[in-house]
Amino acid sequence: MSLHLQSEVSLKAFNSFGVEVGARLFAQAHNDDEVREALRLAESHDLPLLVIGGGSNLLLTRDVEALVLRMASRGIRILEDDGERVLVEAEAGEPWHPFVLWSLEQGLNGLENLSLIPGTVGAAPMQNIGAYGVELKDLFVGLTALDRQGGELRDFSLDECAFAYRDSLFKREAGRWLILRVRLQLSRVAALRLDYGPVRQRLAAMGIEAPTASDVSRAICAIRSEKLPDPAELGNAGSFFKNPLVSNAVAERIRAEHADLVGYPAGEGLLKLAAGWLIERAGWKGFRDGDAGVHRLQALVLVNYGQASGEQLLALARRIQADIQARFGVELEIEPNVL
Ligand code: EPU
Numbered sequence: 001m002s003l004h005l006q007s008e009v010s011l012k013a014f015n016s017f018g019v020e021v022g023a024r025l026f027a028q029a030h031n032d033d034e035v036r037e038a039l040r041l042a043e044s045h046d047l048p049l050l051v052i053g054g055g056s057n058l059l060l061t062r063d064v065e066a067l068v069l070r071m072a073s074r075g076i077r078i079l080e081d082d083g084e085r086v087l088v089e090a091e092a093g094e095p096w097h098p099f100v101l102w103s104l105e106q107g108l109n110g111l112e113n114l115s116l117i118p119g120t121v122g123a124a125p126m127q128n129i130g131a132y133g134v135e136l137k138d139l140f141v142g143l144t145a146l147d148r149q150g151g152e153l154r155d156f157s158l159d160e161c162a163f164a165y166r167d168s169l170f171k172r173e174a175g176r177w178l179i180l181r182v183r184l185q186l187s188r189v190a191a192l193r194l195d196y197g198p199v200r201q202r203l204a205a206m207g208i209e210a211p212t213a214s215d216v217s218r219a220i221c222a223i224r225s226e227k228l229p230d231p232a233e234l235g236n237a238g239s240f241f242k243n244p245l246v247s248n249a250v251a252e253r254i255r256a257e258h259a260d261l262v263g264y265p266a267g268e269g270l271l272k273l274a275a276g277w278l279i280e281r282a283g284w285k286g287f288r289d290g291d292a293g294v295h296r297l298q299a300l301v302l303v304n305y306g307q308a309s310g311e312q313l314l315a316l317a318r319r320i321q322a323d324i325q326a327r328f329g330v331e332l333e334i335e336p337n338v339l
Helices: 032-044 096-105 199-205 213-227 248-257 275-281 310-328
Strands: 006-010 022-029 049-052 064-071 076-081 085-091 140-147 153-157 177-187 235-239 245-247 263-265 270-273 292-294 301-304
Touching: 022 032, 032 049, 032 064, 032 140, 032 177, 096 213, 199 213, 245 248, 248 270, 270 275, 275 310, 292 310, 301 310
Parallel strands: 022 064, 049 064
Antiparallel strands: 006 022, 076 085, 085 177, 140 153, 140 177, 235 301, 245 270, 263 270, 292 301
16 A cells, blocks of 8 residues: 555644644555655655654644654554563554553553553654653663664664653654654553552542552543543643753742642752642633633643644743743743644
8 A cells, every 4th residue: 555645734633732734745654664655755845754643742833844744553462471571562653542451451561550641652752651650661662763864774772762751862863763663561460550649549539449450540541531631622732841850959949938839859959840830820720812721720731722823822831931930930841842
């Protein structure tokens, strides 16, 4: 099957903010050959290639003068199984949450805390997705990527990916590596992580005393659904800012005025502050300007009430950044890719 190339395509359905912008060219790749064909076509049209997954970590601020390639490759397979540890490989285009559910149905533990994260398997390593005390890197074994510079396939080990909080080699070398499939090590033996935030509390409220991984997944789905808007109903890209790392001295200065500051120890005299707390305390929670707004239940999430443009959402983000800088002396870094 060869690639179906379309011109002047609306990307509204392909970005979770639901922003209306056009792509000069658009195609969906179902396998490695189609990815290579897209690269060739982009070159012959003298256009850059922009690869997207679920479009859930993306803010598009204008029409995209590129060939936009949506990864639509599917396939999940067990590569090794010693009865306890199970090596699983999934294609980049697999939607993330159904992949998590598949693993739980197989009796595999490990991904439960990462339930209900929007996006695709191939996008997960880009920003080392994380939630409720677990990050992708904790399960990660390796991935196969296409080097767009030389056209070669390359396997990356965990160390080579240089994962950090919402960061990786692939994010830093944006545009070089095209992730094709990802390998994770899951386990038939549960090692549940219940300590983060309200997970244990929620399980108790559900009347569950000895939780399974599926129970944890259900609890996390419930917590997320309460606070995080469903992109199908209200456009958003999850957390719009990273939680900032500050020195203990900076945290103490803020705490002198705000005793209820929320932060978590992050090693070596550092604290990771809850950006949602800073933004809420600055009065932005529930703020709305036209169709661009700050979610009323989670201040870290910017939302599109319908017709907001990417530029309007970005302008709101800039106002928030400037205000947090002025009030607390803390710099907020934007988390999604802004194009
Ligand atoms: N908080 C507020 N007001 C708010 C939001 C948060 O005061 O409006 C405070 C609360 O005290 C809360 C604390 O911040 O206890 C932490 O809030 P929450 O548990 O909602 O987590 P978060 O730090 O805001 C991070 C991730 C989320 C992830 C959750 C749960 C980042 C940038 N975000 O959010 O990831 O789901 O933890 O682990 O690290 C995403 O990356 O898109 C995302 C949703």
